[in-house]
Amino acid sequence: MSSEARRVEHQMTDKGYVPVYTTAVVEQPWASYSPTDHAVWGQLFRRQREILQGRACPEFLTAMDAMGMSDAQIPKFEELNVHLQQATGWKLIAVEGLLPELTFFEHLAAREFPVTWWIRRPDQIDYISEPDLFHDLFGHVPLLMNPVFADYMQAYGAGGVRASTFGPEPLANLTRLYWYTVEFGLIDTPEGLRIYGAGILSSKGESIHCLESAAPNRIGFDVQRVMQTRYRIDTYQKTYFVIDGFDQLFKATVDPDFGPIYYRMKGAESIPAGSVLDTDRVFNRGSGEGWLADGDV
Ligand code: PHE
Numbered sequence: 001m002s003s004e005a006r007r008v009e010h011q012m013t014d015k016g017y018v019p020v021y022t023t024a025v026v027e028q029p030w031a032s033y034s035p036t037d038h039a040v041w042g043q044l045f046r047r048q049r050e051i052l053q054g055r056a057c058p059e060f061l062t063a064m065d066a067m068g069m070s071d072a073q074i075p076k077f078e079e080l081n082v083h084l085q086q087a088t089g090w091k092l093i094a095v096e097g098l099l100p101e102l103t104f105f106e107h108l109a110a111r112e113f114p115v116t117w118w119i120r121r122p123d124q125i126d127y128i129s130e131p132d133l134f135h136d137l138f139g140h141v142p143l144l145m146n147p148v149f150a151d152y153m154q155a156y157g158a159g160g161v162r163a164s165t166f167g168p169e170p171l172a173n174l175t176r177l178y179w180y181t182v183e184f185g186l187i188d189t190p191e192g193l194r195i196y197g198a199g200i201l202s203s204k205g206e207s208i209h210c211l212e213s214a215a216p217n218r219i220g221f222d223v224q225r226v227m228q229t230r231y232r233i234d235t236y237q238k239t240y241f242v243i244d245g246f247d248q249l250f251k252a253t254v255d256p257d258f259g260p261i262y263y264r265m266k267g268a269e270s271i272p273a274g275s276v277l278d279t280d281r282v283f284n285r286g287s288g289e290g291w292l293a294d295g296d297v
């Protein structure tokens with residue numbers, strides 16, 4: 001990572017210690033990307049696009065083309081913003097890295113999506129522990145072109161601002177919802193299960209694993225179930241939750257007032273990442289192969 005990214009502290013969260021950067025919004029320093037930076041983008045772009053044919057949801061692939069992302073060079077946020085503005089009114093802002101939670105929620109509520117401006121080094125092509133430009137831009141941004149998903153993201157931000165006033169438990173519940181939808185969500189389509197979560201879309205290994213491996217659970221989305229379920233930050237997920245469509249996601253989250261739901265869940269035991277419940281709609285009961293016993297967060 002670039003030495004220009006200003007990491008200010010490490011903060012303990014339910015994801016463990018995470019680096020937190022300055023809250024400053026910067027200009028994307030596009031002219032300062034090196035030929036290596038552009039080459040890393042191009043290599044990752046080509047590899048993921050190929051893997052994601054028939055694995056990503058069609059909305060994602062179509063939107064990526066429509067906004068003019070390609071392997072040729074790191075996209076300019078300014079140019080992507082023209083397409084986003086027109087489609088859904090979203091706007092990308094360049095940041096140094098992970099933001100404090102409340103700041104992040106406030107940006108989403110204002111339809112601003114923070115994108116880390118720096119890209120990983122060539123020796124980090126297959127794995128990097130914190131979000132970089134490739135994850136944020138390739139993984140998250142195309143679906144912001146979809147009107148229903150775009151509204152979901154804004155409502156999530158507003159819901160986060162509100163939950164911040166309720167305390168740590170509601171915040172943990174919401175973080176799990178983000179994790180199992182925005183980062184690791186699957187969607188059921190007439191052609192079969194497809195990926196819409198950015199954490200999967202930016203990962204070669206997990207793009208194949210989440211759909212084709214017998215190891216993980218694939219379970220129908222239920223908002224309260226998801227908000228009680230722990231997750232992995234260091235390995236592939238043990239469980240993926242499947243939505244029927246973005247409308248289902250919207251209806252289950254944006255419409256209801258989470259106040260009473262948080263209240264009902266207060267003090268309830270969380271569900272281990274790999275559990276299957278009697279009430280689950282099971283697409284695949286995971287074999288559990290390769291799972292680590294400890295370490296769900
Ligand atoms: N409807 C939720 C609330 O009342 C907010 C929310 C919207 C949460 C979308 C997640 C996703 O707080």
Ligand code: CO
Pocket residue numbers: 131135136140183198199
């Ligand atoms: Co992400």
